Amino acid sequence: MLDAVLELKKFQDVANVSTFLLDRSTSTLLLGARDAILAVDTERLDQEPKVVGRIIWDVPEAKRRACVAKRKTKVDCNNYVRLLEFLGDGRVYVCGTYAFDPQCAFLELSSFTLETTEGEGVKMETGKGKCPFEPSQHYTAVMAAGTLYTAAASNFLGTLFDISRGTGAEQERIRTERSINWLSDPEFVSSAFIQQSASSNPTGDDDKIYFFFTEVAKEYDLYTKVKVPRVARVCKSDVGGMKTLQRRWTTFLKAQLVCEDKPSGQRYNILTDVFTTEHTPGDPSSTHFYGLFTSQWERDELSAVCVFSLSDISKVMDGPFKELKKTSDWTHPEPVPTPRPGQCLNKALKDEGFDSSLKLPDKVLTFVRDHPLMDNSVTAAPLLVRKGIRYTKLAVTQTGSGDERRGAVLHLGTDRGELHQVAVVGENATFLQELSLFTSQEPVNNILLHRGRALVGSPLSLARVQAEGCALYSSCAVCARARGLGCVWSTGEDACRRTTAEPGPGDIVDNALRKCDVAEGRCNPSMRELRVSVGLPLLLPCVQLSPRSCSWEHPPHRHTRQHHSDLQVTVTEDSLGEYICTCQEAGPGSRDPTPCRRAAYQLTLEGPIAGGTVAEAGGRHIVASYIFMFLMGLVLGAFLLHFVMRRCSVARQGHHLPDNSLSSDKGRDLLGSSATAQSPSSASLLSDGFRLTEKRNGTATTNTTTTLFSNQGNGSPHGNSFGGALIHSNPGNGHGNSLYANCNTNSGDLQFVANLLDGRTGERPEVIERKFGERDEVDEGLGDVIKGPEEELARFPNFKLPAPLALCEESSI
Known part of the structure; x- marks a missing residue:
């Protein structure tokens, strides 16, 4: 349910909004834009005033001309604010591209102004390694206990990349080794700080920072560049080695993420977004990462969602290492020195005298320098596959609480300014509704969840959408599709309400739909009659949620071609008749695939038109x-x-x-x-x-x-x-x-x-x-x-x- 939409371009041509930072205590949203920073009261998007603060942070004209002289476009030679992070002392750390010379400044929240020097200029420090040079470069950053960890390009040409500790004491600012074994042409996507709680950390293990990215694989000796999604891990107390790996990570390890539908063999290898959430609030060990993927080998639009648990990632990081021998075969290196390379400091290591990474032996540091890649992969099956749709951002709302948690709602932003909501219960994904928020030229580039709402952003607009609760499903049919989430339609109130009653046996969605005044069920769609003309080329859509295959029943002729789950048809007299799309999905209470009818069409001849003569x-x-x-x-x-x-x-x-x-x-x-x-x-x-x-x-x-x-x-x-x-x-x-x-x-x-x-x-x-x-x-x-x-x-x-x-x-x- 759409609450309000704010067009940011009305505020003195503010555009190219790319970064969100939410102050949850005041519901104030900071937005990083081109040459500007805005503060918006999200509780008053539908009222005046909406914008409570605005800062202009542009580039001097001389510096802009120097940027253009380096063969950069005039548009790119602005200051695009790409990083906004709380410092914990009432200030916000702000970084921008600053005409291909990244700079960072400090924002005072109380006065909503940038700190200045004695000469009344903005107080700035270098942002290299913290913020991208180009406005469109991939990067990620996260603040961990007041210290900034970033993953970005570190040179003007965009050919060097670092995962680094960007703030703090100068001697503790360390980064990755400049080696293709560590980072190979990466595209950084997301990062997360996992802080261990005392109750769930009996071994005293160090807190960790995880980075998600896609890079060119070096373990595959192929003619084409194969891209693979990765998760990398570093430890918060890592300060580098004494001789080997000086000012470099001693705990950098990475593993491959595999999002694959094993029955069809389809693998999704390009990671585009990651949403981090705790399945049990307050328990960091229950953290799950929902990844949004596409495929390198698909020429058409394709999106898939896979979820990876923190425990599975930890098991892979504690597993065998991968090593490339001269025979070009990846093998397990033996022997692995002790203490184990790449592990974070814990009570056991401190009892052995290793209370700092500076005290680690050179053989351990040399090993981790040469073997950052793990042999095993973190694997998961897709929760959702959509073909013909390109999703750009993802957010997840858990339904229920504790052990009564029923499922999740995926909030998916598209490249055409839409928001899709999909319910995931067990092995089944059910499409709930689609909301058109912006124009088709405005892709969704930010989604934040706050107080039961989703704050959805594009480069030019900001929208507020209801994200939680059964009340947001305004019709009986949509409410029935959310039956697995604990929603039921109340005929007396003519509204969707939450219920604690367990659904009956069988397909819960179909049973709920039968109670509505509709003949269409989740696996029993109504027949749509289409009036067509001879010679008309058309595409019959079939919404595929399961990663399993779909098939079509149609008249026996040769004028069709299946395009993923959709069907291309050229209308002739022989092609008239019924077209039925059936997909394989997980059955109720079973992981075995069962047929589910997704779409049904009846093609009827309306009267052909050819050459302008009827x-x-x-x-x-x-x-x-x-x-x-x-x-x-x-x-x-x-x-x-x-x-x-x-x-x-x-x-x-x-x-x-x-x-x-x-x-x-x-x-x-x-x-x-x-x-x-x-x-x-x-x-x-x-x-x-x-x-x-x-x-x-x-x-x-x-x-x-x-x-x-x-x-x-x-x-x-x-x-x-x-x-x-x-x-x-x-x-x-x-x-x-x-x-x-x-x-x-x-x-x-x-x-x-x-x-x-x-x-x-x-x-x-x-x-x-x-x-x-x-x-x-x-x-x-x-x-x-x-x-x-x-x-x-x-x-x-x-x-x-x-x-x-x-x-x-x-x-x-």
Whole structure:
């Protein structure tokens, strides 16, 4: 349920908002934008005043010109505020790109001003390694007990990357080793600080910071660059080594994240966002990381969600290391020195005298320097897969409390300004609703959860949406889909309410939907009738939530192609009928896949439109008969022309004929040896395909698309196009001349024969120009010969009778 939308561009052209920081005590939201920082009261988004503070932090003109002189665009040579973090002393640490020279400053919350120096200029310090150089560079940062940990590019060219401790004592500012074994062209996504509680940490283990990113894998020796998602871990008390790994992490370890649907073998290897949450509030050991993925090998939009537990990541970090030998095979290194490389300080290590990373032996530091990658992977199966949708941000709301926790609601922002809510209960994911928040040009780039609401941001706008509670489901059908979350529709109140009653046996969503005044269930969608026209290319959507495969039932013809879970159809008379999409999903109380019907359509002929003329479409046999009659007439005409020329040649045996007359082989090339009907290519048909339902409003589009096929290489300004059918000459003639004709050719259409020979006037031309600009000299008597075949061909009745205007038979797509 949408509460309010604030258009930030109204405030003196504020744009390019990229960073959120929420003061939960006052519900004040700080937004980092281009050359500006805003403070917004989220409780008063629907009232005035909405913006409670605004700071301009721009770049001096001289520095801007110097940035442009380095071949950077004028737009990028602004100050894009990319980092906002609380320092814990009433101040906020603020960093911006500052015309490709990152700088950081201090924001006083009480006065909402930037600290200044004695000269009244903004007090700044270098932001290299803390903030990106470019506005669009990937980076992440997290504040841990007042100390900033960042992962970002560390040079102007964006070729060096560091995970570093960015603030604190100078001697404790350490970073990663400059080695491709540590970081290989990474794209940083997210970071999280996990602070151990005394009750759940009997071993006294150190607090840890986790970084999530995608990098180019070095363990795969392939021709293409394979990207893999990673999770890396460093320890809070790490200060580097004494001799080896000086000012470098001694606890840096990383492992691969695997989000894979094993039944289909589909793996999602590009990590785009991570949301961190505790399944049991107050218990850090119950932390789970919800990852948003896409695939490197899919050319179309694809999104998947996998969840990884902190305990699984810890097990992998405590497992075997991976090592690359000279044989190019990754093996387990042996022996592993003691104390174990990469582990955080705990009571046991301190009892052995290792109370600081500076006291670790060189053999331990050398080992961890050369073996940062773990052998095992952290694996998970997708909770959700959506094809045809690109999700950009993710937030998760847990439902229930403690052991009564029922499931989760995924709040997913799209690249088209929409917010999708999906309920995940057990192995099933149910699409609840879609909210259009911004324009299609504004992707969702931030989602924050606060007091039962979701604060959703784009580069130009801010929206507030109800995120928790059954009351946000405004209809019985949507409430029924949330039955697994503990919601039930109250007919007396005409509202969705929370219930503690357990659902009955069977499919709880279908049972709840049957109580509503709708015939549609989760696995029993209502049949949608679509009025279509012959020749219309369309795409039938099928919302796939489960990562398992989907299949279609449709009339037996060849004019379909499955595009992921959706189905591409080119409408013909044979393609009319029912289309049913069935997906494999987990059954109630079972992990085994069961069929679930997701979509059902009935295609009904409305009336074809082709070439701008409305006419009844004939059957394929009628079209084929006209093509056959036309081809037979063309062949007979060519035979008559050849016969007349032979007689003319015999009559002129006493004269000297030049070699380039029509009696020679060169002259015969002016007429195609044969003409066969060719179907339009699949690519031509697919290029005009469009989605039947628009993503933003779900309304059906019924505009008929007509495609005219023309010869791309004839060079004629008119194109010799007589309709929708395309007829090619035999390519063996060496010229590639193409004759264009409609399936309902009449006598007037045969003028193309005379046009080809250029003998319409009866004059005796000196030369004949062929379509590709070639010239052949001819005998002076050629003009008299041309008139005969044209008159003979015009006598055939099939060229005089009009035929129904219909497309010729198409090939399968």
